[in-house]
Amino acid sequence: MHGAMTFFVFVFIVCQIVVIAISGGGMAVTRLTNDIDLDDTTLNVSTTANFLNASVGVPAYLVIIDGGKEIVSYTGKTDTSFTGVVRGIADPQTGEQYEAGSHTAGAKVMTTNVGAIDSFMGYNVGGAQGVIGTVKVVVASGVAILYNLPRMLAWDYPWFTGQASILRFPLFALSAGFVWAIAMVFLQLAQGILRVL
DSSP: OHHHHHHHHHHHHHHHHHHHHHTTTTTSEEEBSSOBOTTOOOEEBSOOTTSOOOOSSSOEEEEEEESEEEEEEESEEOSSEEESOBOSOBOTTTOOBOOOOOBOTTOEEEEOHHHHHHHHHTSOHHHHHHHHOHHHHHHHHHHHHHHHHHHHHTTOOTTSOGGGGGGHHHHHHHHHHHHHHHHHHHHHHHHHHHHHO
16 A cells, blocks of 8 residues: 555656646746837736746746747736846856847747746745745745645646647546545554554
8 A cells, every 4th residue: 555655646746847847937828918129128918827926136037939039037027017027138047048039929928947846836946045044945835835736636737738638637547646645644644643642
């Protein structure tokens, strides 16, 4: 029984990591609602839901895909715009430099690879440690995982859209096995506590 529990937990976690990696950063995806030029510092988009809040001290990152791609950072957001945008910066993960460009309405805007983890966690993991400290980052990470657990169990990621949504169905079996394994852990813990009492 312990082997099956370990299997389901391990495979569930590994598959979650693989899905995030395959997403190519697309944990949060939106589209430009108007054309932008080289010097625009505000991006008007259809929604900023699921994108990080950011500040001047701790910016967040986006990639604009419109033929080519451009990496930008932003320091603020409203419901339908990113503000304080710095254009044509280096990818925060690889250091590869990107040039600012003009983009047309409808261009895809999504989190970068680094931003995918940040979006999932709900904060800038790399920047937060220096600002709030390691202990608070660990606590915030645990809270973020509990908050995102329903999304994880439903495999609710932008990558699973269109025809790719059918791939979610076999993964639901992993979710069921994961829930069973966690339930068994709590059941065994409760039995152990009752034996002591």
